[in-house]
Amino acid sequence: MVRSIIKIINKYNAGNFPKSDEINLQSNENPYPPPKDVIDAILKAINLVNRYPNPEYEELKIGISEYLNIDVKNIFLGNGIGDCIYNICNTLIESLDQVTIPMPSYTMYVMYTMLREASLNLPVYPYYDINFEELAEISSNSKLIFLCSPNNPTGNSLSLNGIRTLAESFKGYIVIDEAYVEFASKSALKLINKYENIIILRTFSKFFGLAGLRIGYGICKDYDVVSALEKVRLPFCISQISLHAGIAALRCIDYYNKIKEKILRERELLFKKISKLEKLSVFPSDANFLLVKVENNLKLSEKLRKRKILVRDVTGLMGLKGEHVRITVGRPDENRALLNALKDIFKN
Numbered sequence: 196m197v198r199s200i201i202k203i204i205n206k207y208n209a210g211n212f213p214k215s216d217e218i219n220l221q222s223n224e225n226p227y228p229p230p231k232d233v234i235d236a237i238l239k240a241i242n243l244v245n246r247y248p249n250p251e252y253e254e255l256k257i258g259i260s261e262y263l264n265i266d267v268k269n270i271f272l273g274n275g276i277g278d279c280i281y282n283i284c285n286t287l288i289e290s291l292d293q294v295t296i297p298m299p300s301y302t303m304y305v306m307y308t309m310l311r312e313a314s315l316n317l318p319v320y321p322y323y324d325i326n327f328e329e330l331a332e333i334s335s336n337s338k339l340i341f342l343c344s345p346n347n348p349t350g351n352s353l354s355l356n357g358i359r360t361l362a363e364s365f366k367g368y369i370v371i372d373e374a375y376v377e378f379a380s381k382s383a384l385k386l387i388n389k390y391e392n393i394i395i396l397r398t399f400s401k402f403f404g405l406a407g408l409r410i411g412y413g414i415c416k417d418y419d420v421v422s423a424l425e426k427v428r429l430p431f432c433i434s435q436i437s438l439h440a441g442i443a444a445l446r447c448i449d450y451y452n453k454i455k456e457k458i459l460r461e462r463e464l465l466f467k468k469i470s471k472l473e474k475l476s477v478f479p480s481d482a483n484f485l486l487v488k489v490e491n492n493l494k495l496s497e498k499l500r501k502r503k504i505l506v507r508d509v510t511g512l513m514g515l516k517g518e519h520v521r522i523t524v525g526r527p528d529e530n531r532a533l534l535n536a537l538k539d540i541f542k543n
């Protein structure tokens with residue numbers, strides 16, 4: 196018999212996958228291909244796929260430790276952040292433990308918390324404008340808090356002072372998902388040394404443009420937590436090809452920073468142009484996507500899909516009132532196509 200909790204867990208919604216002629220602005224991926232060095236590393240690694248990768252993944256961890264200037268022993272790995280979240284839930288949550296997840300945010304936290312039969316505490320903060328003093332109070336009995344900064348889908352970064360306030364008083368662990376942090380102006384990484392109860396999650400899926408290869412990692416000062424997470428993850432959770440691509444990507448930071456600058460310029464341009472449209476309100480973003488509120492239940496994502504552009508309809512996400520779409524910042528040609536489609540939709 197399948198466990199009864201499985202029946203009430205909603206399947207993760209990964210959106211519509213694009214047909215070949217559709218412009219995909221719905222999954223917050225990096226729209227640019229990997230640099231030549233990463234492609235060369237992948238081609239070389241193809242010849243090694245008869246072998247298991249070394250499960251210690253030492254070279255990858257050293258690369259990450261140099262990238263972030265943190266100690267190798269504070270790093271744990273996973274098959275993307277999704278896998279890290281799953282392992283964190285398995286490692287830290289007993290059934291009936293309370294877990295706090297401010298909403299609206301990423302639904303994967305809820306999914307794997309439920310799988311542990313934990314008790315969910317889901318306070319709503321409109322547009323993720325978290326009141327940290329209040330959050331500290333209402334989560335004081337929780338074992339774990341999941342935060343996301345910049346948050347998906349609202350795009351805002353959390354205040355470091357707010358996180359400090361919470362970390363000072365909170366007895367459990369605070370997970371901060373920083374999947375988009377390279378596009379943002381601040382990171383909680385500098386709090387790691389002071390607060391052993393903070394766990395930061397990072398990925399190669401966004402800034403490093405390797406969503407298809409599945410590499411995630413986390414950082415925590417508490418060595419008990421890091422060693423537990425390194426123990427419970429699948430020993431070969433990162434494939435031989437992904438491992439070599441990840442190591443190479445960390446040596447191409449200049450390439451990725453140039454791409455980031457392009458994406459940030461396009462983000463500001465899209466923000467400005469979308470702000471001018473009467474029926475849409477766009478929220479400032481610290482990530483590579485924009486949250487847009489749509490007036491009058493226009494079913495904007497369907498109208499855009501008819502024009503071969505995919506955006507994510509996030510209407511109905513707990514804590515978002517009314518129609519909202521999340522739009523990934525694409526390449527200039529893709530963003531132009533989006534703006535033209537919006538012009539066409541709102542021409543009357």
Ligand SMILES: *Cc1c(COP(=O)(O)O)cnc(C)c1O
Nearest residue numbers: 275276277301347374398400411
């Ligand atoms: C895209 C995204 C991730 C990345 O997940 P991976 O499993 O590493 O691809 C993590 N968290 C949030 C909030 C995201 O939007």
